[in-house]
Amino acid sequence: MLIQQLANGVVLGSTYALISIGLTILFGILNIINLAHGEIYMLGAFVAYFLVTLWEVNFFVAFLVATVAMGILGVLVERTVFRPLRDKEEINYFIVSVGLLIFLENLALLFWGTEPRSMGLPYASQTVKIGQVIVTVQRLYTVVIAVGIIFGLHFYIKHSRMGKAMRAMEQDREGALTVGVGIDEISSFTFALGSALAGAAGALMGSLFIVNPMMGFTPLLKAFVIVIFGGLGSVLGAIVGGLILGMTEVLGAAYVSSAYQDAFAFIILILVLSFKPTGLFGKR
Numbered sequence: 001m002l003i004q005q006l007a008n009g010v011v012l013g014s015t016y017a018l019i020s021i022g023l024t025i026l027f028g029i030l031n032i033i034n035l036a037h038g039e040i041y042m043l044g045a046f047v048a049y050f051l052v053t054l055w056e057v058n059f060f061v062a063f064l065v066a067t068v069a070m071g072i073l074g075v076l077v078e079r080t081v082f083r084p085l086r087d088k089e090e091i092n093y094f095i096v097s098v099g100l101l102i103f104l105e106n107l108a109l110l111f112w113g114t115e116p117r118s119m120g121l122p123y124a125s126q127t128v129k130i131g132q133v134i135v136t137v138q139r140l141y142t143v144v145i146a147v148g149i150i151f152g153l154h155f156y157i158k159h160s161r162m163g164k165a166m167r168a169m170e171q172d173r174e175g176a177l178t179v180g181v182g183i184d185e186i187s188s189f190t191f192a193l194g195s196a197l198a199g200a201a202g203a204l205m206g207s208l209f210i211v212n213p214m215m216g217f218t219p220l221l222k223a224f225v226i227v228i229f230g231g232l233g234s235v236l237g238a239i240v241g242g243l244i245l246g247m248t249e250v251l252g253a254a255y256v257s258s259a260y261q262d263a264f265a266f267i268i269l270i271l272v273l274s275f276k277p278t279g280l281f282g283k284r
Contacts, residue, residue: 146201174216226265
């Protein structure tokens with residue numbers, strides 16, 4: 001049973017890592033805390049849901065479309081909402097993102113109501129046995145896709161020109177601007193990447209559970225917890241933190257009580273910050 005629960009924790013933790021990475025790169029590179037990140041996660045799930053149920057699109061194609069669509073939405077949000085406020089110090093990004101959160105959530109409620117929806121994928125209930133672990137095919141796909149995205153992202157940030165520019169902006173903003181790194185280009189790409197990761201996580205979680213306009217709030221809170229105890233701005237911290245939280249929630253629900261599943265995130269946060277205030281991999 002322990003091995004089975006650990007496997008379930010990896011599934012949950014890998015999706016937590018995706019949404020948390022998107023949140024942490026926004027903060028690490030642009031110093032922006034985007035509270036609407038959870039609503040982009042929710043919209044990604046809805047895009048995949050409608051493609052699968054209304055147009056009978058293959059889930060993997062729907063997943064790609066949802067990811068790209070949320071990346072494009074991220075660029076629009078950056079250019080229309082956050083970029084005009086960049087040089088206005090009296091306006092707080094945090095407050096603006098609250099307004100964006102409320103707008104997107106109520107827009108979704110207006111169009112789609114509160115009724116929970118399910119993608120009803122034909123292979124969602126099919127199972128495979130790997131050693132002593134039994135998992136559904138869809139959960140296995142979720143882990144493979146999430147891990148693939150994480151490794152691909154690591155390679156891209158490490159070796160691509162844009163990735164190096166993003167790391168330069170994170171390490172020394174003034175120095176990066178001095179040598180010609182374009183703030184507008186980096187800002188748009190960072191929002192696109194962060195939003196695409198949130199959309200990917202939403203599409204994956206929507207394929208496993210229900211889809212509804214309120215689904216973004218709890219993952220957003222957990223992503224904040226992961227970003228904080230993993231270390232503000234640390235991608236590695238977001239990955240490790242997501243896996244730790246996913247496993248803790250699953251094991252806690254199995255061996256303690258499912259009633260306290262959402263509370264385990266904050267218990268971990270308190271314990272980590274008590275011993276390491278900067279988080280596991282934080283430097284500031």
